[in-house]
Amino acid sequence: MMTFMILSPGIAMTTQIIRAVCPHDCPDTCALLVTVKDGVATEVKGDPLHPTTAGVLCTKVARYTERTYHPDRLLTPLKRVGKKGEGKFVAISWEEAITTIAQRLQKIAAKNPLAIVPYSYAGTMGLVQGESMAGRFFNKLGASFLDRTICASAGGAGYAYTLGDRIGTDVEQTQNARLIIIWGGNPIASNLHFWTRVQEAKRSGAKIIAIDPYRSLSAEKCHQHIALMPGTDAALALGMMHVLISEDWLDHDYVTNYTLGFEQLKQRMAEWTPERVAEVCGITSEEVINLARDYGATAKRGEPSLIRMNYGVQRVHGGGMAVRNISCLPALVGAWRHAAGGVLLSSSGGFVKNTARLQGTALFPQAGAQRTINMTTIGDDLLRESSAEFGPQIEALIVYNSNPVAIAPDSSKVAQGFAREDLFTVVLEHFQTDTADYADIVLPATTQLEHVDAHATYGHRYMMANNAAVAPMGEAKPNTEIFRLLAKAMGFTEPCFAESDDELGAQAFNFDHERTRHTNWEQLKQQGWSKLVMPEVPFARGQFSTPSGRCEFFSQQMLDDGLDPLPTYIPPYESPASNPSLAAKYPLAMISPPARNFLNSTFVNVQSLRDTEGEPHLDMHPQDAATRGITQGDRVRIFNDRGSFEAQVRLTDKARAGLVVGLSIWWKKFARDGKNVNELTNQRTTDMGGGPTFYDVLVQVEKV
Ligand SMILES: Nc1nc2c(c(=O)[nH]1)N[C@H]1C(S)=C(S)[C@@H](COP(=O)(O)OP(=O)(O)OC[C@H]3O[C@@H](n4cnc5c(=O)[nH]c(N)nc54)[C@H](O)[C@@H]3O)O[C@H]1N2
Ligand SMILES: Nc1nc2c(c(=O)[nH]1)N[C@H]1C(S)=C(S)[C@@H](COP(=O)(O)OP(=O)(O)OC[C@H]3O[C@@H](n4cnc5c(=O)[nH]c(N)nc54)[C@H](O)[C@@H]3O)O[C@H]1N2
Ligand code: SF4
Ligand SMILES: [Mo]
Numbered sequence: 001m002m003t004f005m006i007l008s009p010g011i012a013m014t015t016q017i018i019r020a021v022c023p024h025d026c027p028d029t030c031a032l033l034v035t036v037k038d039g040v041a042t043e044v045k046g047d048p049l050h051p052t053t054a055g056v057l058c059t060k061v062a063r064y065t066e067r068t069y070h071p072d073r074l075l076t077p078l079k080r081v082g083k084k085g086e087g088k089f090v091a092i093s094w095e096e097a098i099t100t101i102a103q104r105l106q107k108i109a110a111k112n113p114l115a116i117v118p119y120s121y122a123g124t125m126g127l128v129q130g131e132s133m134a135g136r137f138f139n140k141l142g143a144s145f146l147d148r149t150i151c152a153s154a155g156g157a158g159y160a161y162t163l164g165d166r167i168g169t170d171v172e173q174t175q176n177a178r179l180i181i182i183w184g185g186n187p188i189a190s191n192l193h194f195w196t197r198v199q200e201a202k203r204s205g206a207k208i209i210a211i212d213p214y215r216s217l218s219a220e221k222c223h224q225h226i227a228l229m230p231g232t233d234a235a236l237a238l239g240m241m242h243v244l245i246s247e248d249w250l251d252h253d254y255v256t257n258y259t260l261g262f263e264q265l266k267q268r269m270a271e272w273t274p275e276r277v278a279e280v281c282g283i284t285s286e287e288v289i290n291l292a293r294d295y296g297a298t299a300k301r302g303e304p305s306l307i308r309m310n311y312g313v314q315r316v317h318g319g320g321m322a323v324r325n326i327s328c329l330p331a332l333v334g335a336w337r338h339a340a341g342g343v344l345l346s347s348s349g350g351f352v353k354n355t356a357r358l359q360g361t362a363l364f365p366q367a368g369a370q371r372t373i374n375m376t377t378i379g380d381d382l383l384r385e386s387s388a389e390f391g392p393q394i395e396a397l398i399v400y401n402s403n404p405v406a407i408a409p410d411s412s413k414v415a416q417g418f419a420r421e422d423l424f425t426v427v428l429e430h431f432q433t434d435t436a437d438y439a440d441i442v443l444p445a446t447t448q449l450e451h452v453d454a455h456a457t458y459g460h461r462y463m464m465a466n467n468a469a470v471a472p473m474g475e476a477k478p479n480t481e482i483f484r485l486l487a488k489a490m491g492f493t494e495p496c497f498a499e500s501d502d503e504l505g506a507q508a509f510n511f512d513h514e515r516t517r518h519t520n521w522e523q524l525k526q527q528g529w530s531k532l533v534m535p536e537v538p539f540a541r542g543q544f545s546t547p548s549g550r551c552e553f554f555s556q557q558m559l560d561d562g563l564d565p566l567p568t569y570i571p572p573y574e575s576p577a578s579n580p581s582l583a584a585k586y587p588l589a590m591i592s593p594p595a596r597n598f599l600n601s602t603f604v605n606v607q608s609l610r611d612t613e614g615e616p617h618l619d620m621h622p623q624d625a626a627t628r629g630i631t632q633g634d635r636v637r638i639f640n641d642r643g644s645f646e647a648q649v650r651l652t653d654k655a656r657a658g659l660v661v662g663l664s665i666w667w668k669k670f671a672r673d674g675k676n677v678n679e680l681t682n683q684r685t686t687d688m689g690g691g692p693t694f695y696d697v698l699v700q701v702e703k704v
Pocket of ligand 4: 151
């Protein structure tokens with residue numbers, strides 16, 4: 001922290017620069033420098049010295065002070081006075097809020113604590129304001145566990161079966177790759193600092209290929225764009241493997257020494273001819289063959305190829321298998337021999353955390369029954385009665401760091417669940433979101449500028465520390481403090497409930513490991529960030545953290561878990577090929593990837609950012625529009641058996657024929673019809689990991 005006095009005529013102002021971290025669910029986890037003048041944050045900038053941030057922030061966070069000092073910030077606890085969902089509240093004191101909540105939870109817990117469910121995700125990715133004190137509270141209570149699947153669990157499972165921990169190519173190597181495949185990601189919107197390095201690679205001659213059903217902002221700027229149908233990536237990877245094997249682009253030495261099950265893979269791949277794959281994916285067989293040849297030839301030249309695999313491939317029935325199949329590719333051609341070669345899905349597996357201590361795992365009652373609720377199916381689960389199979393009906397839901405009424409699939413079910421009069425709902429928030437409208441009690445939480453935190457990330461390899469820059473706004477409190485107060489009111493006396501945020505920050509990472517030993521919490525707070533000490537080329541000699549230590553083309557664990565042990569293709573639940581009768585009614589596939597100026601549903605209420613996005617849009621191919629009598633700018637209704645929402649049509653061949661795209665995630669209350677795209681998405685889960693299938697949806701579109 002740097003403090004200096006600036007003397008302007010007549011007034012002495014203190015100006016401080018505070019080291020902070022962007023808390024949002026974004027792989028870049030930027031290092032921030034916050035300028036504070038007389039206790040007010042006046043500017044948020046990227047740290048120029050942090051290698052991956054390099055002084056640049058996205059437009060959303062460059063305007064962070066607009067969010068922190070937003071006139072709609074929640075500044076006092078609120079009690080609902082209107083109907084659920086109506087949004088009518090009155091201010092109450094913290095004392096009344098905490099007492100009301102504690103009494104209600106005590107009553108429910110006395111019958112069965114499993115009827116109480118936490119609901120949280122990555123509104124902040126901080127390890128302190130995420131699941132530290134909250135985890136302790138729910139563990140001590142003996143509440144239901146929440147399976148936090150809404151984003152990355154399908155791919156996490158597919159990656160783990162194949163390669164082990166979520167460790168991949170270091171993003172700081174990107175510019176050295178000679179071939180970069182951006183597979184199911186739109187980095188200009190959602191991984192900006194990776195994209196900067198892609199541009200650098202491009203300038204020095206690298207070939208850049210995007211694989212995406214939609215010509216996204218990023219796909220548009222690549223040398224090649226392969227626009228396959230959603231949910232068919234696993235098949236494309238099988239086709240690539242077929243060509244790599246049949247045309248012998250293999251690194252035989254790498255395959256022999258560092259992989260498992262090549263002979264079985266070879267047999268299986270014989271079935272996946274480029275013609276068959278082309279048919280499944282809705283592309284040409286030349287596209288399949290040439291992609292494999294580009295990939296194989298890069299390796300044969302001794303050059304690194306990098307696959308940046310992202311979330312677009314995971315949000316479908318076979319999302320886990322897609323990640324698994326793609327993860328097999330680098331080992332076949334030996335791409336892992338290069339620092340800039342391989343695949344980057346997530347870097348999160350590199351961090352050494354003290355999760356059990358931080359979250360108080362040992363506090364869970366020894367004799368207590370356990371139950372896990374999958375956050376993806378919260379709609380159905382809120383509507384379930386008690387049963388032997390399900391356990392007790394959900395009676396209380398404590399929501400923090402998430403906005404389920406807007407972001408969870410099959411939204412009308414979610415809203416119906418939240419509207420249950422007998423459900424007790426508490427929402428910890430910065431703003432009166434769609435979810436907060438359904439709360440019995442709303443509690444005002446602090447933002448990143450107002451609290452302490454420690455951050456791991458999924459896009460780079462730096463541990464990060466966030467110092468509080470300013471005092472809490474109004475009566476807002478950090479999540480940790482709110483759970484501390486609740487713990488006290490519930491009579492939890494363990495010393496861990498008294499630990500300060502700084503103590504929690506100090507516990508977040510295990511600093512007694514070869515990756516972390518070079519630093520400690522005090523240093524991290526002063527310096528802001530510190531890189532994990534890890535091999536530059538992690539898998540040059542295998543050393544995968546799978547049971548065999550190899551890249552597992554054949555996985556016994558998958559067989560044991562009831563899955564196909566070899567790479568295969570699992571079709572979408574909803575596609576013309578997999579469900580022709582459904583497609584007769586709803587012929588168009590719909591995807592809803594993030595809009596550039598929003599972060600999931602965060603920032604939708606920041607006027608300047610919302611103005612840039614305009615209103616909810618649907619991108620539609622001119623052919624699909626013509627057959628429906630739809631013209632540019634028309635208001636349309638998008639619908640299926642689960643629900644409908646309205647949007648303004650943009651005719652564009654960015655959406656391939658047969659596909660519509662609704663960039664997301666809008667707050668329902670900012671849409672003219674009070675609805676968003678999740679009215680149409682479904683609660684069915686992925687092949688592995690229990691993840692959501694947001695991009696596995698058939699719809700019909702009509703002019704309003
Ligand atoms: N600006 C911004 N940044 C964000 C977010 C945000 O909301 N806004 N969200 C954050 C979060 S939570 C996450 S998880 C990440 C997401 O990170 P990414 O997955 O990198 O980002 P997206 O922008 O979602 O890109 C997904 C792309 O996949 C495409 N896609 C959809 N279905 C398929 C498919 O079946 N196959 C293939 N190959 N592609 C498909 C979409 O058209 C889209 O262009 O981004 C994070 N960063
Ligand atoms: N249709 C469709 N739906 C999707 C997706 C999609 O691509 N399409 N993407 C999915 C993905 S990848 C994800 S990750 C989820 C994201 O879903 P969520 O994790 O729910 O993310 P957000 O919508 O950003 O909501 C986070 C909320 O946390 C609040 N918050 C932030 N910091 C704090 C804090 O310190 N304390 C408290 N109490 N609150 C805080 C913010 O104000 C915000 O309202 O959405 C999923 N939903
Ligand atoms: S949202 Fe992502 S790119 Fe933007 S400042 Fe945060 S970490 Fe950086
Ligand atoms: Mo996500």
